[in-house]
Amino acid sequence: MQLDLKLSHKGLILISVPLIFQLIFVFVLAGLLAQAQQQEKLAERGQRIVSRLGNVSKHIIESEMALLFYVMKKNPVYKQEYEFNDQQIPVMFNELKKLTSDMPNVNIRVRKFELYADQIRHELRSTLPDLEHGNSMYALPKIANLTGNYYFSIKKEIEEITRGTRYRTSVDEIQDSKNNLIWKALVFSIVFNIGLTIALALIFSKNITERLSILSENAGRVRDKIALNPPISGHDEIAQLDTAFHSMSEALIRAETAKAEFISMISHDLRSPLTSLQGTLALAEKGSYGELNEKGKARFLRAEKTVERLVNLINELLDIEKLEAGMLTMSLSEELLDPIIERSIESVSTLAENKHIKIEAPATSLNILAEPDRLVQVFVNLLSNAIKFSPEGSTISITATVLATGVKVIVADQGRGIPTDVLPTIFDRFQQVRKEDATAHGGTGLGLTITKAIIEGHGGIIGVDSEEGTGTQFWFLLQKV
Numbered sequence: 001m002q003l004d005l006k007l008s009h010k011g012l013i014l015i016s017v018p019l020i021f022q023l024i025f026v027f028v029l030a031g032l033l034a035q036a037q038q039q040e041k042l043a044e045r046g047q048r049i050v051s052r053l054g055n056v057s058k059h060i061i062e063s064e065m066a067l068l069f070y071v072m073k074k075n076p077v078y079k080q081e082y083e084f085n086d087q088q089i090p091v092m093f094n095e096l097k098k099l100t101s102d103m104p105n106v107n108i109r110v111r112k113f114e115l116y117a118d119q120i121r122h123e124l125r126s127t128l129p130d131l132e133h134g135n136s137m138y139a140l141p142k143i144a145n146l147t148g149n150y151y152f153s154i155k156k157e158i159e160e161i162t163r164g165t166r167y168r169t170s171v172d173e174i175q176d177s178k179n180n181l182i183w184k185a186l187v188f189s190i191v192f193n194i195g196l197t198i199a200l201a202l203i204f205s206k207n208i209t210e211r212l213s214i215l216s217e218n219a220g221r222v223r224d225k226i227a228l229n230p231p232i233s234g235h236d237e238i239a240q241l242d243t244a245f246h247s248m249s250e251a252l253i254r255a256e257t258a259k260a261e262f263i264s265m266i267s268h269d270l271r272s273p274l275t276s277l278q279g280t281l282a283l284a285e286k287g288s289y290g291e292l293n294e295k296g297k298a299r300f301l302r303a304e305k306t307v308e309r310l311v312n313l314i315n316e317l318l319d320i321e322k323l324e325a326g327m328l329t330m331s332l333s334e335e336l337l338d339p340i341i342e343r344s345i346e347s348v349s350t351l352a353e354n355k356h357i358k359i360e361a362p363a364t365s366l367n368i369l370a371e372p373d374r375l376v377q378v379f380v381n382l383l384s385n386a387i388k389f390s391p392e393g394s395t396i397s398i399t400a401t402v403l404a405t406g407v408k409v410i411v412a413d414q415g416r417g418i419p420t421d422v423l424p425t426i427f428d429r430f431q432q433v434r435k436e437d438a439t440a441h442g443g444t445g446l447g448l449t450i451t452k453a454i455i456e457g458h459g460g461i462i463g464v465d466s467e468e469g470t471g472t473q474f475w476f477l478l479q480k481v
Contacts, residue, residue, distance in 0.1 A: 022262070023083065029447070036394060044397060045099055048099055049096060049099050049100065049106075049162075050162055052092050052095050052096045052099070052357040053096070053113075053158050053161060053162065055088070056089055056092045056093065056096070056113070056117060057154070057158065059085040059086070059088045059089045059092065060085075060089065060117060060120055060121075060154075061088075062081070062085045062118075063085035063086050063121075063124060063125065065129065066078045066081040066082035066085060067079075067082050067124060067131070067442050070082065070131065071131060071476075082124075082184075084140070086125070087123070087417055089117055093110070093113075093114045093117070096110045096114075096332055097110055097111070097114075097251065100161075102147070106161055107162045109157055110161060112157055113154065113158065114155065114160065116153075116154050135362065135389055137170075163210055165199070168423030176356060177356070188293055203358075205251045206375040208441070211232050211242075212241075214229050214242070215232075215241065215242060219245075220247075221272050222249050222252070228245075228246060228249055231243060231246055232453070233332050237343055242454055259385060274323070276384055278396055300395065322405070328370045329457065330370075330374060330454070330458055331371050332369045332370060332371055332456040332458065332459075332479075333369070333370070333371070334367055334368075335367070335368055335369070335370045335372055335375075336365070336366070336367060336368075336481050337364055337367070337368050337370075337400055337407070337409075338361075338363055338365065338366075338441060339367045339372075340370065340372050340375050340376055340379065341361050341379060341398055343372075344376050344380050344383060345359050345361060345374050345379075345383070345398075345474055346386055346400065347380050348380060348383045348387060350384075351384065351387050351388050352396075355390070355392045355393075356385060356391070356392050357387055357393070357394055357395070357396060358391050358394075358395045359395075359396045359397075359398070360395060360396070360397045360398070361397070361398040361399075362399065364400045365401055366402065366407055366480070367481040368407055368478045368481060369458070369459075369478070369479040369480075369481060370458055370479060372476060374454045374458075375454070375478075377440065377450070377454060378451050378455060378476070379398075379411070380456050381447040381448065381450065381451045382411040382451065383411065384476050385447065385448070385474075386411060386412075386413035386415065386472070387413075387472075389413065389415040389416055389472075390413045390414055390415040390471075391414065391415065394413070394415070395414060396412065396413045397410075397411075397412050398410070398411055398412070398414070403439075403477070404475045405450040405477060405480075406460065406479050406480050407477065407478045408476075408477050409474045409475065409476055409477075409478065409481045410473070410474070411473070411474045411475070412471060412473040412474075413470055413471050413472055414471045415472060416468065416469065417466045417467050417468040417469055417472055418464065418466040418468070419468055420467075423464060423466065425450055425464045426448060426464055427448050427451075427452045427462070428449065429449040450457065455476045455478075459479055460476055460478045460479065460480055461476065461478045462475070462477075463475055463476070
């Protein structure tokens with residue numbers, strides 16, 4: 001069962017649940033400690049009661065012994081000792097009655113014990129006149145018989161009182177038990193909370209990471225122009241983001257569709273009249289409509305070149321649109337490389353002759369897998385750029401070498417070269433080595449982008465090696481037969 005919670009609520013649960021359990025442990029521990037303290041107090045009171053009972057018995061016995069010694073030795077010190085012990089007995093009973101005031105059964109036994117003790121005290125004190133008048137023969141048996149007369153009664157009451165106040169464990173044992181309880185509760189609390197926190201974190205993180213991975217995959221799907229995953233369920237921030245992502249993707253698709261339709265329409269509507277205009281200007285420049293002076297021919301020639309640039313721009317825009325739509329596909333077949341190179345050189349021969357540039361292309365007799373027209377487009381783009389940026393009278397070379405990975409073709413010039421900082425972006429669309437190149441040499445910065453797409457459509461790769469002042473080498477790998 002998946003909890004439909006916001007991320008903030010999940011974070012609150014992750015913090016509050018362990019805290020609540022920790023508070024529960026604290027309250028339970030406090031209750032157990034209170035119970036242990038209560039048991040400790042009862043044990044301490046039981047020890048005090050037993051101690052006072054022992055003191056009472058001690059004072060009774062010592063008072064009897066003091067009188068016996070007083071009878072035998074007539075030493076007044078023993079009489080004083082008797083008086084002291086006799087006075088301590090009521091004090092001990094007062095303490096016993098206070099200690100057992102909330103223990104009715106035990107308190108009754110204490111009072112009953114006190115009655116026996118008072119009778120013994122009374123009997124002992126009644127012997128004093130006889131002792132004072134020297135009638136010790138009568139007092140001595142009386143003193144000796146007192147303990148025997150009340151021994152069993154006193155013993156029974158002491159046992160009953162002790163049984164009623166005795167606690168099962170000693171104070172030290174209770175203290176040790178309390179300390180063990182604290183440590184065990186703390187250890188259990190820490191381990192439980194750590195385990196609970198980890199479990200909650202794993203549950204929430206798994207849910208979050210799975211949903212975030214869907215978002216990440218959707219980003220790749222938008223890039224690759226394929227359908228997105230189904231919308232993420234729920235109402236949390238991730239689900240809201242996914243909803244916005246789907247809306248954005250749909251809007252992007254609509255915009256791209258509208259843009260493609262617009263460019264296709266404009267390109268078609270512009271290319272036809274421009275091609276017709278270019279043909280008309282070419283005929284006029286050649287004198288088909290009458291002889292022109294040199295100035296008129298120059299004007300018509302410039303106009304023809306301008307229209308040609310516009311047609312090339314429209315063709316490049318269409319190629320870029322096909323590239324973005326994934327429609328720039330190749331129909332590869334086994335072809336000879338040399339005829340393709342010859343067609344390409346012928347296409348740029350006029351441009352090369354105007355700058356007295358020589359194009360060298362040694363024969364190779366190599367077979368490759370290619371679409372000839374598209375590969376001619378690649379060579380024309382690379383040769384045109386080489387001619388534009390090469391000095392007059394220089395040489396451009398085309399070489400082809402068989403490698404284990406395919407056929408490597410190199411187009412090398414002796415031009416100005418490309419700065420190192422521009423090399424990583426040279427195949428990006430609308431990229432120019434210098435801003436003024438677009439004005440001075442023409443071009444839109446789309447030629448190399450299209451060239452790269454065509455080579456990759458052939459299953460190959462393309463790259464460039466260049467150093468400013470020493471020329472440039474564009475190279476690409478094609479599949480060999």
